[in-house]
Amino acid sequence: MAAAAVTVVMWASAFVSIRSAAEHFGPGALALGRLLTASLVLGCVLLVKRVPLPPRAAWPGILASGTLWFGLYMVVLNWGEQQVDAGTAAMVVNIGPIVIALLSGWLLKEGFPPGLMAGMGVSFVGAAVVGLSMSDGGSSSLTGVLLCLLAALAYGAGVVSQKPALRHGTPLQVTTYGCFVGTAFTLPFAGQLVSELPEAPASAVLNMVYLGLGPTALAFTTWSYALSRTTAGKMGATTYAVPAVVVLIAWTTLGEIPGWLTLLGGAICLAGVAVSRRRPTRVGGGGGRTG
Numbered sequence: 001m002a003a004a005a006v007t008v009v010m011w012a013s014a015f016v017s018i019r020s021a022a023e024h025f026g027p028g029a030l031a032l033g034r035l036l037t038a039s040l041v042l043g044c045v046l047l048v049k050r051v052p053l054p055p056r057a058a059w060p061g062i063l064a065s066g067t068l069w070f071g072l073y074m075v076v077l078n079w080g081e082q083q084v085d086a087g088t089a090a091m092v093v094n095i096g097p098i099v100i101a102l103l104s105g106w107l108l109k110e111g112f113p114p115g116l117m118a119g120m121g122v123s124f125v126g127a128a129v130v131g132l133s134m135s136d137g138g139s140s141s142l143t144g145v146l147l148c149l150l151a152a153l154a155y156g157a158g159v160v161s162q163k164p165a166l167r168h169g170t171p172l173q174v175t176t177y178g179c180f181v182g183t184a185f186t187l188p189f190a191g192q193l194v195s196e197l198p199e200a201p202a203s204a205v206l207n208m209v210y211l212g213l214g215p216t217a218l219a220f221t222t223w224s225y226a227l228s229r230t231t232a233g234k235m236g237a238t239t240y241a242v243p244a245v246v247v248l249i250a251w252t253t254l255g256e257i258p259g260w261l262t263l264l265g266g267a268i269c270l271a272g273v274a275v276s277r278r279r280p281t282r283v284g285g286g287g288g289r290t291g
Contacts, residue, residue, distance in 0.1 A: 037212025070182020
């Protein structure tokens with residue numbers, strides 16, 4: 001739970017940093033700069049700790065999650081958020097945890113616990129309310145909506161791909177080498193990053209570095225640690241707390257006072273997370289341990 005909480009707070013803070021950095025970097029350049037920073041830090045950790053290469057059985061999941069989640073997701077999400085307002089992006093991307101629950105229930109044989117599905121339904125309603133409250137009322141491009149939908153699908157498929165890899169590799173191995181794969185995926189944007197860096201203000205560069213250090217290097221590692229100890233469906237449902245934390249961070253750091261509709265949506269998100277993570281009531285004395 002502590003690792004999951006760190007992940008939620010870090011990922012929520014990322015939205016604030018992306019808002020600043022995205023004004024000065026293209027979607028691919030921002031993703032590459034973020035991943036390069038994370039790869040450098042995580043690579044140094046591997047060297048200091050003398051961590052060996054992941055076992056062969058872990059590589060299919062590492063390659064899939066690195067390509068889909070670290071690479072594709074970060075690029076298309078940055079791109080999509082340039083085409084639609086924040087509210088629309090939040091609502092579409094929050095399909096991701098539902099994709100995780102459906103794919104993990106089917107492919108990973110985690111099943112479809114009623115409490116989990118009910119909690120995710122409640123949280124999705126909350127995320128939609130937050131999205132509506134954040135919408136600027138403008139028209140959203142079809143391209144932007146499709147990009148956000150692609151980001152949600154890549155996120156969901158990436159998480160489900162990562163779970164089997166954690167059966168064979170450690171969270172540090174799976175996260176670090178997944179980050180390396182994502183960095184390789186975004187290398188075609190190196191020229192754009194090099195050309196935009198000299199023109200970007202120091203604040204934008206620092207935000208990009210922070211995205212690599214906190215929301216990527218640290219948060220993806222704590223995510224993997226938590227994911228290795230619970231189901232993909234429950235971890236996906238936990239991320240529905242992110243919109244509520246984003247509201248609090250924007251309130252305290254940017255002075256953006258949320259309206260009553262935003263606060264209501266955040267509260268609904270948290271209530272849904274609580275329902276989804278509640279252990280089912282045991283009937284009789286032979287109940288099994290839940291994950």
